[in-house]
Amino acid sequence: MNIRKIVTLSEEILTEGGRPVEPAARVAIAVAVIDNPWAGQGFVEDLSQGIDATASDLGKLLTPKVIEALGAPVEAYGKAAIVGIEGEIEHGSALIHTLKFGDHYRKAASATTLLPAVEKRAPAGTVFDIPMKHITDATIRSHHQSVEVRIADAPHAGEILIALAASAQGRPQERLAPLTTEQ
Amino acid sequence: MSEAGLTSLAVDLPEPGNAPGIEDLARTLGVRKINVVTEEILRDGHGALATSVTRAAAAAIIRNPWSGSVVSTDLAPHTERIAPVLAKILTDRLTAVLGGTGEIEAFGKSAVVGLNGEMEHAAALIHTPYFGNLVREFLDGTSILCFSDDRAEPGASIAVPMWHKTAASTRSHYQTITLNVSDAPHPDEIVVVAAASTGPRPHPRIGDRTTDRPVTAEILEEILP
Numbered sequence: 001m002n003i004r005k006i007v008t009l010s011e012e013i014l015t016e017g018g019r020p021v022e023p024a025a026r027v028a029i030a031v032a033v034i035d036n037p038w039a040g041q042g043f044v045e046d047l048s049q050g051i052d053a054t055a056s057d058l059g060k061l062l063t064p065k066v067i068e069a070l071g072a073p074v075e076a077y078g079k080a081a082i083v084g085i086e087g088e089i090e091h092g093s094a095l096i097h098t099l100k101f102g103d104h105y106r107k108a109a110s111a112t113t114l115l116p117a118v119e120k121r122a123p124a125g126t127v128f129d130i131p132m133k134h135i136t137d138a139t140i141r142s143h144h145q146s147v148e149v150r151i152a153d154a155p156h157a158g159e160i161l162i163a164l165a166a167s168a169q170g171r172p173q174e175r176l177a178p179l180t181t182e183q
Numbered sequence: 184m185s186e187a188g189l190t191s192l193a194v195d196l197p198e199p200g201n202a203p204g205i206e207d208l209a210r211t212l213g214v215r216k217i218n219v220v221t222e223e224i225l226r227d228g229h230g231a232l233a234t235s236v237t238r239a240a241a242a243a244i245i246r247n248p249w250s251g252s253v254v255s256t257d258l259a260p261h262t263e264r265i266a267p268v269l270a271k272i273l274t275d276r277l278t279a280v281l282g283g284t285g286e287i288e289a290f291g292k293s294a295v296v297g298l299n300g301e302m303e304h305a306a307a308l309i310h311t312p313y314f315g316n317l318v319r320e321f322l323d324g325t326s327i328l329c330f331s332d333d334r335a336e337p338g339a340s341i342a343v344p345m346w347h348k349t350a351a352s353t354r355s356h357y358q359t360i361t362l363n364v365s366d367a368p369h370p371d372e373i374v375v376v377a378a379a380s381t382g383p384r385p386h387p388r389i390g391d392r393t394t395d396r397p398v399t400a401e402i403l404e405e406i407l408p
Contacts (some may be wrong), residue, residue, distance in 0.1 A: 006223040014210040014217070024206060024217075069221075127338075127365075148365035152340060153390070 001054045002035040004159065006061070007151055008069040016172035026072050026168040027147050029130065030065035031154075031161055032058060035148040036087045037075040037095075047094040055095050059104035062164045066168050067108060072168035074109040076143040078116045078132035080163040084155035085123055092119045092160050105164055111135035115164075139179050142170035193367050209272050212265050213246030215372065219276050220362045227385030238360045238384035241276040242367075243269050243375045247300045248309075250271035250371040258307040266308050269315035279321065284323040286381045289356040291345035292318060293331045295377040297368035305332045315400050318377050324348030337366050343378040355387035356380070 001124060013025040037050035044050070075076050079102070081092025095101060102115050116131040116138075127150045132141035155161040202232035208218075221239040224276070225232060248261040278284055292315070294305035308314060315328050329344045342361045360378050368374045 002226070004224070004226045006225070008219075008220045008221045012206070012217040013215070014206060015215045020210055055353075150363055152361040152363075152366075 001037075001057050003011050003061075004035075005154070006034045006065065007031040007033070007154075008065055009149065010069045010071075011147070013172045019173060021172045025172040026070055026167070027064055027145075028069035028076075029147060029149055029163055029165045030069060030148065031151060031163040032062055033151065033154040033159055033161050034058070034073065035171050036084060036091055036160045039089050047090070050091075051094050051098055051100065055098050055101040056104070057058060058095060059160050060100040061107045064163065066105075066164040066166045070166045070168055073171055074135055074166045075131045076112070076132040076134050076145060076167040077109060077111065078106065078118075078146075078165045079105075080118045080128060080161070080165070081131045082128055082148070082155055082160075082161040082163075083119075083121045084157040084159045085121060085146075086157040089119050089120065089121050089158060092121075092162070095160060095162055096137045106135075109135050109166070113138045120155045122155070124154050124156060125150060130163060132165055132167050140170075141176050142174040143167070143172045203211065205268065205272055205275075209243070209245075211266055212268055213248065213316045214243050214269075214272075216244045216364070216367065217245070217272060217276065218242045218244070218362070218364050219280060220360070221280050222360060224385055228252060230386060232385055234382065236380060236385065237281060238345070238378065238380040239277050239280050240341075240360045240362045240376050240378040241273040242341075242362065242364055243273060244310075244364060244367040245269070245373050245375060247297060247368075247371050247373050249301070250297075250299055251302050254301065256304075258303065261315050262307045262311055266311060266313035267317050269308065269375050270314050270377070271323065273375070274318055274321035277327055277377060281379055281381055284321070287324075287349060287379045288321050288382055289345040289358060289380040290318065290322050290324055290326075291329045291331075291343050291378045293333075293341055293343040293374075293378070294337055295333045295335050295339060295341055295374040295376075297370040297372045298334060298336065299370040300334065300373065302332065302334055305334070305373055308373060314375075319348075320401045322348060322379060324353040328383070337368060338363055341376060343376050345380050346379055348379075352392060353383075354391045355368070355383035358384045364368075
């Protein structure tokens with residue numbers, strides 16, 4: 001795995017809708033910008049070799065970064081793969097849609113649900129939103145949320161940007177009735 | 184803002200380094216969010232860095248206390264109450280993510296005012312000693328702080344220039360970190376940023392004042408055919 005840079009983002013929300021949020025709501029993201037393992041190889045039928053060489057290491061790298069940036073227990077989470085324009089979206093999916101990648105984060109966060117994800121192919125500086133859901137029950141409506149990310153100079157055409165996102169709580173000022181009230 | 188509004192902002196600042204509840208104070212002063220970005224650079228161009236460099240920017244999104252005021256409004260009262268608190272909460276975050284002031288070699292600042300504000304409102308929060316002196320003190324620097332300021336829509340790209348914190352003319356440390364905050368500044372908000380870096384640009388190799396030969400416009404005579 002050839003990493004160019006590692007970016008972390010955190011957000012503390014002190015007020016929302018004109019009202020205080022106490023304690024401040026915390027959201028964090030950790031991003032690795034890496035060379036696309038399949039760059040320049042044409043259509044690769046079997047992606048397993050690149051997955052084995054990269055996916056677990058990426059999960060291991062990003063998990064402590066996102067948890068440290070959050071600075072609080074993770075209650076909701078998500079992930080992203082943004083492929084530079086010379087790659088396939090399947091390349092990004094290959095790196096994040098195996099248990100090799102996600103299990104590091106699930107284990108560290110004591111989570112059980114699948115990680116919601118965004119995948120797309122885009123130029124450097126693209127804006128993307130990472131969806132997040134509750135770490136043990138994806139039907140908990142208060143924790144459905146998204147966070148926006150933009151890395152000005154990534155991904156290059158031959159790179160892939162891989163991210164993990166974490167939230168320490170539900171949405172600020174969340175006040176929707178739970179799903180059970182409609183069942 | 185009315186006199187009553189001004190009075191309600193009067194606060195006692197905590198001692199630097201011992202700041203219980205400063206986030207509550209920031210909230211009272213109109214801070215909506217605090218965003219932090221770090222960027223650890225391991226490789227640039229075709230070469231890995233022998234030592235990685237980490238840059239960080241911390242941004243406070245604050246209600247513009249002068250929104251709707253006339254251009255003759257005295258900006259000092261709000262500046263003196265708000266800017267020191269911003270300097271504290273932003274530099275606290277920079278030192279936390281970069282491993283302490285001892286790790287920091289370069290610094291800079293920026294302010295971006297929302298579309299309903301004056302450029303002078305952005306300037307007020309970063310270009311006085313109430314911000315700059317404190318950022319310099321908290322990050323253990325001596326240089327004047329380099330800066331950018333702008334007025335922009337929410338989500339605008341904010342480029343924050345930095346240079347060496349004790350030797351501003353050190354060319355290797357001229358660098359910039361770029362960030363954006365998806366929903367800020369609102370038209371009645373200001374984004375205030377402090378930034379720092381643990382080292383120089385990746386692969387610095389453009390010499391320095393000590394290695395430059397004298398360069399004047401006569402250089403064109405050598406270049407032109």
